């Protein structure tokens with residue numbers, strides 16, 4: 001069977017980790033053609049061609065496809081859909097924006113955020129903030145699927161696969177890009193980091209969040225946050241971990257001043273080792289933690305940073 | 309401008325979800341149900357547009373079992389003007405898929421001709437995050453998803469979106485479908501007098517057949533299971549002990 005995979009391309013660059021994890025899932029379905037689309041996408045195409053399991057790369061480049069706007073990108077994918085049984089992408093915010101639009105245009109139901117491939121038409125996906133896992137079988141002629149990257153290992157290096165340039169499509173007048181507000185950071189990316197240090201409302205202020213960041217930097221970790229910490233303005237929105245934020249599964253997750261609401265657990269409970277630091281011994285986070293420390297974070301965190 | 313707000317009745321976000329032992333689904337009998345939290349935010353945003361003189365009528369729509377009437381009454385009590393209930397199932401455990409919901413919503417949009425549809429970003433039961441995007445596709449409209457800021461102005465809306473890299477601002481042509489994220493606003497509580505008034509606001513009842521839509525699912529649910537539980541952990545007595553455990557026992561440092 002033939003699979004079209006929308007590679008994650010941001011400002012001309014391939015998000016290798018997310019794309020390579022999606023390739024691992026997609027390769028279980030058939031021959032993978034990776035589509036790199038954007039205002040500039042050729043370099044991303046070269047990078048995608050070197051992922052093991054990618055059989056072919058399509059590069060669609062043009063200003064119409066800039067900034068990953070859903071309308072133009074969905075139209076392009078639909079124009080290619082005839083050749084494929086599956087249309088998949090890593091479940092990033094881009095894919096969640098674009099794939100349901102593609103599915104509706106093809107009159108099929110989208111299958112969001114799958115965590116396992118059972119066979120070419122059967123998949124597992126978490127529902128109710130990860131409190132239940134549903135196994136669903138699609139009756140649609142084409143399957144449009146987003147893949148939760150945290151549950152698949154990244155495909156290694158291979159290829160290079162042949163790269164073909166295709167037209168960008170007609171573009172769309174429906175929407176236009178205005179601006180991006182992206183904070184540059186030297187830290188590892190949250191969804192691919194081996195270690196994540198997250199702070200919650202207990203941290204108390206944006207100032208004190210620096211303490212969380214210092215611990216993260218000592219560990220070479222990414223920084224995460226609970227929704228309460230983001231809502232309170234201690235941390236930017238793209239640090240939010242949870243049901244409606246990012247899903248992470250690092251080797252080590254350290255939750256500091258986070259109570260452990262199910263909506264937060266939904267984004268981190270598949271981490272290998274979980275550490276919780278909280279002054280309330282009854283906090284639900286301790287029920288999923290491998291190592292719990294009942295302590296005041298304002299003492300424990302600087303001490304931990306120093307002793308590492 | 310008329311604003312259409314689809315609101316879904318879901319299990320309350322505070323309720324601990326229980327998976328039925330026979331794998332047939334999640335136990336929804338006698339549990340507290342509420343309006344999907346994202347949809348409360350969508351209703352609130354519509355009310356604010358009306359208060360700002362940018363919208364003149366708010367129509368709330370729910371698709372599901374007849375009990376979804378309660379969810380619509382909540383929307384009416386918050387400030388929606390009228391409601392449409394599309395009775396699409398008898399059994400509370402039947403979830404109508406986003407594609408079918410989007411098709412029904414398209415039928416309603418064709419009749420009502422709103423200038424804006426405000427959906428939630430995601431229903432907290434099926435976690436699909438799809439309906440708004442699907443509706444925009446079926447209508448051939450622009451979409452502005454995961455909105456944390458919305459500025460509606462004449463022919464267009466400027467929408468700030470929460471994306472993986474941070475925030476993205478786009479301008480969409482109206483009419484459009486927007487899906488709202490949690491940080492867009494703080495929804496109001498309905499006051500008692502408004503709850504009383506809401507009982508008299510119009511609520512129409514329809515069926516999927518009225519819009520020519522077949523709600524048969526495309527995804528067959530083979531089973532529903534509990535996720536693997538984590539092993540119980542240990543409480544350590546000090547930072548030193550924590551560091552030692554992480555080094556020697558867990559081997560992650």
Ligand SMILES: Cc1cc2nc3c(=O)[nH]c(=O)nc-3n(C[C@H](O)[C@H](O)[C@H](O)COP(=O)(O)OP(=O)(O)OC[C@H]3O[C@@H](n4cnc5c(N)ncnc54)[C@H](O)[C@@H]3O)c2cc1C
Pocket residue numbers: 199200201202203225226227228229240241242243244245246256257258259260261262263264267277278279280283295296297298321345346432490
């Ligand atoms: C639809 C919906 C979606 C949601 N999505 C998400 C999501 O994606 N991600 C998410 O995180 N949340 C999400 N939430 C919110 C979630 O329900 C919780 O409200 C949130 O996770 C709480 O954040 P918190 O643990 O930081 O704050 P709190 O629950 O207030 O916990 C703070 C913790 O800090 C501890 N503490 C305080 N001071 C100290 C100290 N000095 N030392 C040590 N410990 C201290 C306290 O004991 C407490 O346990 C969502 C909610 C809804 C309704």
Ligand SMILES: Nc1ncnc2c1ncn2[C@@H]1O[C@H](COP(=O)(O)O)[C@@H](O)[C@H]1O
Pocket residue numbers: 313314315316317344346347369370371372404406409426427428429430431432434435436437438439440
């Ligand atoms: N059955 C329904 N009735 C009314 N609105 C719905 C229904 N299902 C989904 N929606 C709307 O679509 C949004 C996203 O839902 P979903 O795509 O299921 O995650 C919700 O927040 C609602 O605004």
